[in-house]
Amino acid sequence: MRFFFKTVKILILFLLLAFVGAGFYAGNTAYEMMLTAPWEKILGxxxxxxxxxxxxxxxxxxxxxxxxxxxxxxxxxxxxxxxxxxxxxxxxxxxxxxxxxxxxxxxxxxxxxxxxxxxxxxxxxxxxxxxxxxxxxxxxxxxxxxxxxxxxxxxxxxxxxxxxxxxxxxxxxxxxxxxxxxxxxxxxxxxxxxxxMMELGKDKISAYTGDPRFLWGMDLVEPFFQSVLWLRSGKTLSDIxxxxxxxxxxxxxxxxxxxxxxxxxxxxxxxxxxxxxxxxxxxxxxxxxxxxxxxxxxxxxxxxxxxxxxxxxxxxx
CATH class of the missing domain: 3.40.50.1820 (Alpha/Beta hydrolase fold, catalytic domain)
Known part of the structure; x- marks a missing residue:
């Protein structure tokens, strides 16, 4: 039984680390997208x-x-x-x-x-x-x-x-x-x-992609995006x-x-x-x-x- 609970704990820890890792990957992708996305097309x-x-x-x-x-x-x-x-x-x-x-x-x-x-x-x-x-x-x-x-x-x-x-x-x-x-x-x-800024980005990118599910994804990624923003620039979203x-x-x-x-x-x-x-x-x-x-x-x-x-x-x- 102790082995079972230990295995469950390890599995939960692994899933948590995987979620955080995936979140930071998505946050970093969002950061790069902020800088290099084709904004001329997104904004028209x-x-x-x-x-x-x-x-x-x-x-x-x-x-x-x-x-x-x-x-x-x-x-x-x-x-x-x-x-x-x-x-x-x-x-x-x-x-x-x-x-x-x-x-x-x-x-x-x-x-x-x-x-x-x-x-x-x-x-x-x-x-x-x-x-x-x-x-x-x-x-x-x-x-x-x-x-x-x-x-x-x-x-x-x-x-x-x-x-x-x-x-x-x-x-x-x-x-x-x-x-x-x-x-x-x-x-x-x-x-x-x-x-x-976030509201503008969500609105324009969602309209550009034509997929309303994008907004849900943005809300999920936002905390990781803000963390990556601070780690890579030393600034928070409120600064920009x-x-x-x-x-x-x-x-x-x-x-x-x-x-x-x-x-x-x-x-x-x-x-x-x-x-x-x-x-x-x-x-x-x-x-x-x-x-x-x-x-x-x-x-x-x-x-x-x-x-x-x-x-x-x-x-x-």
């Missing part, structure tokens, strides 16, 4: 990461300054610095969306220059002329933004820095807002940001989740979103607004605008929303 977006002809023309014609720096892990980061014609101690960093490059942000340059800002356009890692093969969804992008803000402060120790991100760029800015250094940023403008990050933010923030956005529904912006820990936070919804299309649909209203928001902060900047 177009890859436009390599064409920088518009940027290069402006650099050659208008004297825009190409910039190259290194992130903490040695990754090359490229950008373009546009100095205002008037002396200014204010600079805004513009962050593009997924599978885009810094050319995407050209339509926003004049808006900020007209308000007296210098402008820094950056290629996020894995995009444009920056190094890296893909986005890391915030695992390394916060280090990249540290490097860019340090570069700006190296030019002018008294510079006041704002961040304006679009889609993925907005999410990265919001993630940065929850870090200690991110609290030194003067303001954030988040255009078409996503919120809860915009909805969690904004709870820690203190800087003023303006959320902008298209009312007809089907990729990231406008209710996401409302959730981010409610979750934000900032004492100065506003939301503007653009009726009829799809994902990241607010400026194209109603540029005058877009520029006014940003200008009015920044003017309300001017006494503190």
């Amino acid at each position: 977006v177009t890859k436009q990461t390599t064409d920088l002809s518009r940027i290069h023309r402006r650099e050659q014609k208008d004297g825009w300054q190409p910039v190259e720096i290194r992130s903490a892990d040695g990754t090359k980061l490229r950008g373009t610095y546009i100095e205002n014609s008037r002396s200014s101690d204010r600079t805004v960093i513009l962050l593009h969306g997924l599978y885009q490059n810094r050319s995407m942000c050209i339509p926003y340059v004049d808006m900020y220059r007209d308000m007296g800002y210098n402008v820094l356009l950056i290629d996020q890692r894995g995009h444009g002329e920056s190094g890296g093969s893909h986005t890391t969804w915030g695992l390394r992008e916060t280090d990249d933004l540290d490097a860019w803000t340090e570069w700006l402060r190296g030019k002018d120790g008294g510079v006041k820095i704002g961040m304006h991100g679009i889609s993925l760029g907005a999410a990265m800015a919001l993630i940065y807002s929850g870090t200690e250094r991110g609290k030194n940023i003067s303001f954030y403008v988040a255009d078409s940001a996503y919120g809860g 989740d915009p909805l969690e990050a904004v709870r820690r933010m203190t800087a003023p923030v303006l959320f902008l979103h298209g009312g007809a956005d089907t990729l990231i529904p406008p209710k996401t912006a409302e959730e981010l607004l409610q979750a934000s820990g900032s004492s100065k936070k506003e939301l503007f919804i653009f009726d009829g605008a799809g994902h990241t299309m607010e400026m194209a649909v109603n540029g005058d209203a877009y520029r006014k929303a940003v200008r009015v928001f920044l003017e309300s902060l001017s006494q503190n900047m």
